[in-house]
Amino acid sequence: MDLHFLTADPTAAERAAVDALLGAPADGWTGGPRVDRDTHTATGGHQAREERHLLLPGLHAIQSRIGWISEGALNYLCQRLTVPPADAFGVATFYALLSTVPRPPRVVHVCDDIACRCRGAESLCAALEKKVGPAYHPPAGNHHHVPADASAWIRTPCLGLCDQAPAALVTQAGVEPIEVLFGDATAESIARVLGGDLTAAKNPRPRFPQAGQSSLRLLKRVDVIDPTSLDDYRAHGGYQALRRALDIGADLVIREVTDSKLAGRGGAAFPTGRKWDAVVRQPVRPHYLICNADESEPGTFKDRVVMESDPFSVIEAMTVAGFATGCQRGYLYLRGEYPLAHERLQNAIDAARSRGLLGENIMDRGIAFDVEIRKGAGAYICGEETAIFNSIEGFRGEPRNKPPFPVQVGLFGKPTVVNNVETLVNVLEVLRIGGAEYAKIGTDGSAGPRLFCLSGRIAKPGVYEVPYGATLRQLIDLAGGVIAGRPLQTVLLGGAAGGFVRPDEIDLPLTFEATRAAGTTLGSGVIMVFDDTVDLPSTLRRIAAFFRDESCGQCVPCRVGTVRQEESLQRLCAKKPIGGVEQEIALLDEIGLAMKDASICGLGQTAYSAVESAIKRLRLFEPAGQQ
Secondary structure (H helix, E strand, O other): OOOOOOOOOOOHHHHHHHHHHHOOOOOHHHOOOOOHHHHOOOOOHHHHHOOHHHHHHHHHHHHHHHOOOOHHHHHHHHHHHOOOHHHHHHHHOOOOOOOOOOOOOEEEEEEOOHHHHHOOHHHHHHHHHHHHOOOOOOOOOOOOOOOOOOEEEEEEOOOOOHHHOOOEEEEEOOOOOEEEEEOOOOHHHHHHHHOOOHHHHOOOOOOOOOOOOOOOOOOOOOOOOOOOOHHHHHHOOOOHHHHHHHHHOHHHHHHHHHHOOOEOOOOOOOEHHHHHHHHHOOOOOOEEEEEEEOOOOOOOOHHHHHHHHOHHHHHHHHHHHHHHOOEEEEEEEEOOOOHHHHHHHHHHHHHHHHOOOOEEEEOOOOEEEEEEEEEOOOOHHHHOHHHHHHHHHOOOOOOOOOOOOOOOOOHHHOOEEEEEHHHHHHHHHHHHHOHHHHHOOEOOOOEOEEEEEEEEOEOOOEEEEEEOOOEHHHHHHHOOOEHHHOOEEEEEEOOOOOEEEOHHHOOOEOOHHHHHHOOOOOOOOEEEEEEOOOOHHHHHHHHHHHHHHHOOOOOHHHHHHHHHHHHHHHHHHOOOOOOOHHHHHHHHHHHHHHHHHHOOOHHHHHOOHHHHHHHHOOOOOOOHHHO
């Protein structure tokens, strides 16, 4: 195939950023200087195309070094990987954290999503506009100069730090790039960061509310051990589960997981044992394992807490899963807004590898398995299991049609098991106490402990661990109740793709069966509390805007429906409905039904869920006398 590259050239810094990842180019066909023989022969094309999966890491490398991705940098990366520039441009523009237009080297991303709005994000943004100027909007074109010491702030969707709302993420490009996610942000602290004082972003994480409690299973080491120490992890029971797995063999590991009735904790609740067994039965090799750590659901931050505070547990659990399902390679797909989690997970991987707990000969048992972190770049849709495959392979993170299912044809076309962080760390507890004992925790239909993310207008926001069956009221009480004892307006259960419940429904047991019967969902474990001070119509508009922005655009029902949904909500909130409120709501319901029935993946299928529950359950837009 004859590829036509751009005429733009990379700067020395852009070339160095790419070469640091890929190594020096081997010949003139892959970005090096042309010599006479390059006009007659070409080498390395097939090998270069096999490195397509390094496209996203390459884009990250450029962005981290320069602050944005120029035509010259993109052109050079495409030459190195033998990727058409138009194709790579489509990938680069897919992700919110990457910029193909000039952007200052130092940027503060300020969250204005629903949890942060409850804690004053709109007031914060207004104060920032007065203090440092409006949010950054690049001028037209991509050839204007950005000073090396320039800085800017931009609005961004949920950053996964809802327990410290309002949250912000600072990124500073350079030879040694800096990324810091910090909470309790103020206009003053952000202004200091923009001025170059990064100490203003060094807010420590709050102490885990349940730290040290004897009843904990999944979070028993959080705020108890040093998350950077493998020895400390092993002193508190670490790697006992892996040792037992190797002792009993892969078949019995899957039997234990199946007997435990462990279901996926990412929202779909698929039985983990069945998924693992389906992969094992596939004769095609190799098999791949993916830990889905791209939790981007607004209000979700449980996996971040585990990865930051107990990273070795994630790596151990991945190793167990890899051994049980016949995988020799695992990818940990981490959301791009989690720099501290990235640092600690990489440290855990390096430490485990150096001590024979990862690599070619794990625990001297002749078992091979290794883990690589792949960093996302700000795309909610990449939490969908098949969109992850495309993202890792170097394509736009768009979901694939199913069947074939991932257990048959997944990453690189091979059988693949995908589990999220919470699901995997549950496996360690299953092996510690046995599948049958684990199944006794919780209820018959919902086994085991569960992590819930409490945020919004709650006194003690944070991650809480309880057995399935605890009620919504008990969780709210555990987190200190509504701030200042104010009246509870509603609770968003399950996140932006979940649903609202009324104050008279908070005795609802938090189980799959109970929430299903009540017409709602546990989703990703979000419990977002709204008191009477929250503007609920404005919150609904923000949810609709989130889905509009995060739709990958691949299918018409979602691409068009999310836009029309937001437009309808804007009319309702402005009290300018088409043909009256009743007719507007009927139109909105028709849009929602089309998205639910015809969208390719769960994003479109659930984009109307929270809006529908607000309209039908809370009767939000009905006149006061009719509610």
